Amino acid sequence: MVAVEVGKGQGLSISRLLKSRGEIWAGPGLLLLATFFVWPLLRTIWVSFHKGSIIKPTREFVGINNYTDLLTNDPSFLKTELPPWSALFNSGLWVVFFTVGVIGVGLLVAVLGDDVKYEKALKAAVFLPIVISFTAASVVFRLVFAADSRIGSVNALWTTFGFDSVAWLGQAGTANTTLIVAGIWVWTSLSMTLLSSAYRSVPTELRDAARVDGATAAQTFWRVSFPVMRPTVVVVAVTMIINALKAVDLVLVMTEGGPSASSRIVGFTVFWEIFNNNRAGYGSSAAVLLLILVLPLMWYQMRNAGLDGETS
Amino acid sequence: MKRENNMKRLMRWLVPLLALSLIAAACGDDDDSDTSAPSEQSDSDSSDSGGSDGDDSSDGESGDSSIGGSIEIMSNWGGPEQVGFEEVLAAFTKATGIEATYVSERDQETVLPTRIAGGSPPDVSIFSRPGQVQQFVDDGVLVSYADLGVDMSLLENHYSQSVLDLGTFNGELYGLLTAVNSKSTFWYKPASFSAQGFEEPSTVDELDAIIEGYVDAGLTPLAIGALDGWTLTDWFENLYVRVAGPENYNKLFVTHEIEWTDPTVVETMEIFADLLTPVDDVVLGGAAGANSTAFIDAFDQVLNDDAEIYYEGGFMGNFARENFPDLVGGEDYTFFPFPEIDPAFGAPVVGGGSFAIAFNNTPQVKAFIEFLASPEANEVWATTSEGARINPNSGVGADLFADPLTGLEAAAILAADVFVFDGSDLAPSAVGGDAMFTGLQMFLENPDDINGVLEFIEAAADAAY
Numbered sequence A: 001m002v003a004v005e006v007g008k009g010q011g012l013s014i015s016r017l018l019k020s021r022g023e024i025w026a027g028p029g030l031l032l033l034a035t036f037f038v039w040p041l042l043r044t045i046w047v048s049f050h051k052g053s054i055i056k057p058t059r060e061f062v063g064i065n066n067y068t069d070l071l072t073n074d075p076s077f078l079k080t081e082l083p084p085w086s087a088l089f090n091s092g093l094w095v096v097f098f099t100v101g102v103i104g105v106g107l108l109v110a111v112l113g114d115d116v117k118y119e120k121a122l123k124a125a126v127f128l129p130i131v132i133s134f135t136a137a138s139v140v141f142r143l144v145f146a147a148d149s150r151i152g153s154v155n156a157l158w159t160t161f162g163f164d165s166v167a168w169l170g171q172a173g174t175a176n177t178t179l180i181v182a183g184i185w186v187w188t189s190l191s192m193t194l195l196s197s198a199y200r201s202v203p204t205e206l207r208d209a210a211r212v213d214g215a216t217a218a219q220t221f222w223r224v225s226f227p228v229m230r231p232t233v234v235v236v237a238v239t240m241i242i243n244a245l246k247a248v249d250l251v252l253v254m255t256e257g258g259p260s261a262s263s264r265i266v267g268f269t270v271f272w273e274i275f276n277n278n279r280a281g282y283g284s285s286a287a288v289l290l291l292i293l294v295l296p297l298m299w300y301q302m303r304n305a306g307l308d309g310e311t312s
Numbered sequence B: 001m002k003r004e005n006n007m008k009r010l011m012r013w014l015v016p017l018l019a020l021s022l023i024a025a026a027c028g029d030d031d032d033s034d035t036s037a038p039s040e041q042s043d044s045d046s047s048d049s050g051g052s053d054g055d056d057s058s059d060g061e062s063g064d065s066s067i068g069g070s071i072e073i074m075s076n077w078g079g080p081e082q083v084g085f086e087e088v089l090a091a092f093t094k095a096t097g098i099e100a101t102y103v104s105e106r107d108q109e110t111v112l113p114t115r116i117a118g119g120s121p122p123d124v125s126i127f128s129r130p131g132q133v134q135q136f137v138d139d140g141v142l143v144s145y146a147d148l149g150v151d152m153s154l155l156e157n158h159y160s161q162s163v164l165d166l167g168t169f170n171g172e173l174y175g176l177l178t179a180v181n182s183k184s185t186f187w188y189k190p191a192s193f194s195a196q197g198f199e200e201p202s203t204v205d206e207l208d209a210i211i212e213g214y215v216d217a218g219l220t221p222l223a224i225g226a227l228d229g230w231t232l233t234d235w236f237e238n239l240y241v242r243v244a245g246p247e248n249y250n251k252l253f254v255t256h257e258i259e260w261t262d263p264t265v266v267e268t269m270e271i272f273a274d275l276l277t278p279v280d281d282v283v284l285g286g287a288a289g290a291n292s293t294a295f296i297d298a299f300d301q302v303l304n305d306d307a308e309i310y311y312e313g314g315f316m317g318n319f320a321r322e323n324f325p326d327l328v329g330g331e332d333y334t335f336f337p338f339p340e341i342d343p344a345f346g347a348p349v350v351g352g353g354s355f356a357i358a359f360n361n362t363p364q365v366k367a368f369i370e371f372l373a374s375p376e377a378n379e380v381w382a383t384t385s386e387g388a389r390i391n392p393n394s395g396v397g398a399d400l401f402a403d404p405l406t407g408l409e410a411a412a413i414l415a416a417d418v419f420v421f422d423g424s425d426l427a428p429s430a431v432g433g434d435a436m437f438t439g440l441q442m443f444l445e446n447p448d449d450i451n452g453v454l455e456f457i458e459a460a461a462d463a464a465y
Helices: A002-020 A024-045 A065-072 A087-112 A119-131 A134-144 A153-158 A175-200 A204-212 A217-246 A249-254 A266-276 A280-304 B002-034 B036-052 B054-058 B079-096 B108-117 B131-138 B152-158 B161-166 B190-196 B204-216 B230-255 B263-276 B286-291 B295-303 B316-325 B363-375 B375-382 B406-414 B429-445 B450-464
Strands: B070-075 B099-104 B124-127 B175-182 B186-188 B307-311 B332-337 B350-359 B417-422
Touching: A002 A024, A065 A280, A065 B450, A087 A119, A087 A217, A087 A266, A087 B002, A119 A175, A119 B161, A134 A175, A134 A249, A175 A217, A175 A249, A204 A217, A217 A266, A217 B450, A249 B190, A266 A280, A266 B108, A266 B190, B036 B263, B054 B375, B070 B108, B070 B363, B079 B099, B079 B363, B099 B124, B108 B124, B108 B131, B108 B190, B124 B363, B131 B350, B131 B417, B131 B429, B152 B363, B175 B406, B186 B190, B186 B295, B186 B316, B190 B204, B204 B263, B230 B295, B230 B307, B230 B350, B230 B363, B230 B417, B230 B429, B263 B429, B286 B429, B295 B307, B307 B450, B316 B406, B332 B406, B350 B363, B350 B406, B363 B375, B429 B450
Parallel strands: B070 B099, B070 B124, B350 B417
Antiparallel strands: B124 B350, B175 B350, B186 B307, B186 B332
């Protein structure tokens, strides 16, 4: 009798514990998170204070040397020793032009392509790039921008207008911009899809009412539809900024960061220093700087999505 | 209520189980460190059967035919080269009974360190960057040939001391140089040469005259695939070893006793600039065209008659065969050796190759290295159905090769007085795989600013050695 009661009491206390301490249920999830996110993050920060190879990343503790080297000595990270711009500045150009381009083209297709005769075909065509691996897309774009107008379709078009063909990827002045254009093409698919569904979610009565009140098409869009779509636009913008900062694949395949390191961006530097130059600590310090750049954006996005615990 | 209790009872078991499985998964990697255990067992097997099977001992060169077990070998060969190497492995399995698995990893320089760091390297890698092999040695992840117990007399009988020296790190032999190629080859079209009345040049001055002759005739003499920065470093290495000699070559690339701003380097760059300027006339597409062209595409440009001469290694013949099946190698296109500059240094061969390095100390690995060094293996490798490779093994003659161009290349390598390894592969990656690429692309854009380029490379070298 007593034993039964004890057993019962234990069962109850465990169930009570599980009920009162909901965190326990998050345990397995937290364990996964700690293993695959928190530990690598802390490890990267730790490695960034060391000098070493991929195999022995923490061979020698060097304090903040990697950071000072990166910011003051590296010929292509912050300084503009290699014209025209440094990796950090190139990343800035990506953040501005890539993000504006992806959202701009995405909005254009989403809004102007809505309810037109060939809407499905048009949107399918714009959506298509998302199913192509970025590496494959990069190889294709290297050919599209080839200097030889018999190979590169851009130069084929360019020369029919009477211009001389241009080595878009071979000149320090144009390589980074060309990569941004390719990046816009690759990512517009996602942005168009999200913006299109946001546009669809604007109640038609709102637009109809605005039209009845005499608003022009432009006014209807900017005053009525856009404010409803705004949260989606913000999410797309933040996602694209993060994409711009960490982009590696396009740069690696299309230019290898060249010519003369003119098309390096921060994400590429992280990869290149660790895996090409076998400097784990140095590359990690670039990764940590990248994280610091991305952090405010992530925080903003989480706040925007109401994930920080406060109601938005 | 009862069902809820059942649920809780279930959870009471499930949660710890889940946690346990996670922990088990995290520890899973450790199994790999035990790979030597089964092979040790097979070792004892082989010594058992070796007793009953005594006749094998007479044929000591390619190892004990009854070892059994398996071995994993990684390299960056794919396509025809993979087919050829797998034929070599089939011969190995036939001779030793050891199962050999080949892992083709095009991006081996990146993947291998990751596998080492993860605790599961392949048994053997055939690896092309000695600079990185040095780092593996320093990191203590390689097994030396002495520790493997490789029969040194076998190596000494079939390889020159200079070849063994290239595989020696910190005073110990860690890698056998295999699958070498010459990077001292200028590809040209004999018909184009004879149309202009040119002959194969034997000095760089004569080469310069040919380049100018083509420009005067309204043709573009050179194509360069400088998107791949190493094509430019290969140019530089050939010029430098001819200007300054092999000793200085090592001091520049291996030890950095010579700085990049040294007069010998400046002189080399001036010769380089003489050959290439005016860049817009001499190089197809000018600097920008070259800097956006990959190395295979540049040779295609020559074979498409957009340019006349292409400098890159002997291996370009494979790409020409593949991309231009209608052209005949040795007739429509062929190569002449990189010409001399200073008679004192002649025409050394700058070349590449891959070192067979060992990560695990097993009898199978020892047997594989010994097989790889045997004349039999190298004969198989020279006569494979495709992807035949040249090896600096004294048992292999240049006449073995079915393809005349490969035979020509083999003859050049086997006859060379001096064989120096690709310098950018000898230097730390931050210099040989980064700063040199960037610097020489800058040089192509602006050949007048030699000092600026050299100071740029020297700054990187100063930090890297």
